[in-house]
Amino acid sequence: MPTETKTERRSFLKRILLLGGLTISWGGIAAILADVWLAAGLFSSAHWRSLVTQEELLSEGVLPFPEQGVALLVQKDRIAALSLECTHLGCRLNVVDEGFFCPCHGSEFGPRGEVYTGPANRSLPWHDIKINRGKIWVQSEAQQDAPIWIALERNGRGTA
Ligand code: FES
The missing domain is CATH 2.102.10.10 (Rieske [2Fe-2S] iron-sulphur domain)
Structure with missing residues (x-):
């Protein structure tokens, strides 16, 4: 396999992993924020x-x-x-x-x-x-x- 193709493949995999990691991180942050928001609603003056x-x-x-x-x-x-x-x-x-x-x-x-x-x-x-x-x-x-x-x-x- 030519070196250039290996490099492209590695770069592509890195981007996929980065994108997956970001998606999981933002999903986790969104879940935490949703929990905080719901808890605040229960104890707020609403x-x-x-x-x-x-x-x-x-x-x-x-x-x-x-x-x-x-x-x-x-x-x-x-x-x-x-x-x-x-x-x-x-x-x-x-x-x-x-x-x-x-x-x-x-x-x-x-x-x-x-x-x-x-x-x-x-x-x-x-x-x-x-x-x-x-x-x-x-x-x-x-x-x-x-x-x-x-x-x-x-x-x-x-x-x-
Ligand atoms: S609802 Fe039955 S007495 Fe009030």
Whole structure:
């Protein structure tokens, strides 16, 4: 075999190996970046939803957000977020004078989500809540057994 053909063949093989190596490297980098991006999405503020500004809050009472499945319980100087999804089969609850009522099968819940009448047999879960730049944010995917009360600053400025 002539020397020139051997050299061309070697050069061709080197290019193929280099191209393969680069492809594998970029694929690995892309996979790592995808993992980081997905992990960041899980822990980012993407799951927090802004419901209302502090100025729009009642001075006291229950402020329902049926489309988000959340009710804000507002007291003079604090606020908490309660689920509006029935713990029986997940129907959306109505706010009534005594607490919450499920139109699907008649379960009744007290003003803090405690079960008064079944068929539901578990209290309503609470959600994480925060105030940022004057807006009330709720993370409805995370469910808690106890309320998370946060302080309100009635001058319109929130705490992070
Ligand atoms: S879904 Fe609420 S009582 Fe059945």
